[in-house]
Amino acid sequence: MSLELRGVHKDFGGVEVLHGVDLAGRPGEVLAVVGANGAGKSTLIKILSGALSMSAGEMWMDGERVGLRSPHDAHARGIRTVYQELTLVAQLSVTENLLMGNFPRRAGLIDWPAAHRRAGELLEEAGFGAIDPRTLAGRLSVARQQMVEIAKALVSRPRVLILDEPSAVLAGSDLDALFALIRRLQEQGVLIIYVSHRLAEVLDLATSIVVIKDGRVIETTEPARTGEDELIRLMAGRRLEQIYPGRRTERGEASLTVTGLTREGEFEDVSFTLHAGEIVGLFGLVGSGRSELARCVFGAEPAGAGEVRLPGGAGDFRTPGEAIAAGLALVTEDRKRSGLVLGMTVRDNIALTTLHSTRRGPLIDAARQRRDVTEMIDRLNIQPAHCASMAVVNLSGGNQQKAVLAKWLLVGPRVLILDEPTRGVDMATRVDIYRMIDELAREGLSVLLISSDLTEVLGATDRVLVMNQGRISGELRSDQTTEDEILAYSIGLTV
Incomplete structure (x- = not known):
């Protein structure tokens, strides 16, 4: 699915936070969105996911102008969002969180063995098969909850998947599993909108990069034409000559x-x-x-x-x-x-x-x-x-x-x-x-x-x-x- 925003504005109580934002993505692309905290990324994501309405501007999908009035509208059009902040119901199992509203039934009752098998299959497909679907979500680490959130978004086979800081708590093989999943989704023609502060992975995964600062798109580029230093300069409005302080050479008791x-x-x-x-x-x-x-x-x-x-x-x-x-x-x-x-x-x-x-x-x-x-x-x-x-x-x-x-x-x-x-x-x-x-x-x-x-x-x-x-x-x-x-x-x- 192709998706395009044209001249999107958003204000809260007369204070404008998005100023004419344009972006466009095509099936099979990873469109990365980067910017400093407060740049307007979260507002943009909520507009794309139907959680907020734009004050002005247009959204086009596959050449058709659309208006999203709610997340339900976005889901109906194949848009799913995995937010940075976790939304799982802690008191329910992984299976219940994944299949909520879509449980397999037998004689009118939930077929729990079939439900757990289906949940396990979904986790395995996403590359997160180490998670036991019978476990209560609240007992999982934050990293594993993040994995379940991603798997949950894939249940409905989205055409557009918005990922907000999906790798922030992942490392090692878990991170590898996420990146492998993204590449599989690309091959299937899913448009992925990827928001991250980890610029090295943005440069590795993205097909195009949109830089937002103070509610405006200030640069649209490709990984081959930029680097971390330049992205940081664009985001921060200044160069960061030294990210980490010098080493400490002494310690006390x-x-x-x-x-x-x-x-x-x-x-x-x-x-x-x-x-x-x-x-x-x-x-x-x-x-x-x-x-x-x-x-x-x-x-x-x-x-x-x-x-x-x-x-x-x-x-x-x-x-x-x-x-x-x-x-x-x-x-x-x-x-x-x-x-x-x-x-x-x-x-x-x-x-x-x-x-x-x-x-x-x-x-x-x-x-x-x-x-x-x-x-x-x-x-x-x-x-x-x-x-x-x-x-x-x-x-x-x-x-x-x-x-x-x-x-x-x-x-x-x-x-x-x-x-x-x-x-x-x-x-x-x-x-x-x-x-x-x-x-x-x-x-x-x-x-x-x-x-x-x-x-x-x-x-x-x-x-x-x-x-x-x-x-x-x-x-x-x-x-x-x-x-x-x-x-x-x-x-x-x-x-």
Whole structure:
């Protein structure tokens, strides 16, 4: 199916966010859309998927002018969207999420064995056959939930597939499976609209690239005619001479010691030490146990054996509250589900972790709270600058991530655990986050950086811990290893 937008405008309350956007794609193409957070990509995706109506402009499909009034209209025309934010029903199984409304029946009742077989076939076709369709969606890692979202979009055999940051939490063989799926869909004549901040994969996959800045298309190009540096310059409006800060050469005393930590079915006999002033990466493929380990260290899940210790003897936290009081902070991998309260303001979200310390008697010291939050907004350059009274849901993805970071930095932690801190964040904002993390480390903070982005793991850290099937399989110096070596440890190979 060919699809074309002509002169699309969109405004919210008189504020125009898209200014005459044009784009066009043909069957079998991968049309990549790139741009900084807040450039208008999300609004564009919602117009294409029928979730928003355009204020002006035209949409054409196979030479016919169409008007999408709802996602149902888009589905009827063969358009399916996989959003960056997960939409699975956590309390239902993978099978139920995949086949909702399309269950096989026998004698008027759902034929569950047939349903599970069909769900397994769909996952296998997508390249995600390792997922058990009987598992509750809420028990899957974010990466595996992302895989189910993609498989769900393929149930109706779409003619146009919109993928919003589909690879943000995938790595290794899972990433390979996604790319293989995209190429199979291309061969079948599906038009794929691919939105990603991972520019290397955009250049590898795309047949054409549309760059959006401030709600306008500023460049339409092809991978053969451009490169990462030029795309970054177009997106950010400036050149980024250095993405990662320089290496840190000194570290202090031990700040967190984990010994023999075990949680049955998730990880086993994990031991490592963090030191003041260093950034340690933690890499592992889907199912390796990296995020589960972080939650256990933070007291959000109980350990079956082992211990967690901070200087002075604090440790083995039974709740996150105990961990926070001892000086730990955890930025989770899913900001919208476990990092933010979307209906609250930016100020209220950032202030959540310090309500106890800003009390004056039974009341909150509102003046101090406003001052503290304003300082964090300025320090992290959260945009727009006067966003404190805005609902946090109205910030771009990158600025939402900065708000989560601000919330935890306001506590003044000694150890900061970051799980996928740059997921869905544009390169310019990533540079801001890397510099902030580096500043914190140079001030003496210990940082554990969990990421599925190998380039990030190597570039932003001092050491790398690699997990494979719930165990630490390797510990490497970041300046003396390679992506291939880390991947080898992550799949259990010796090098």
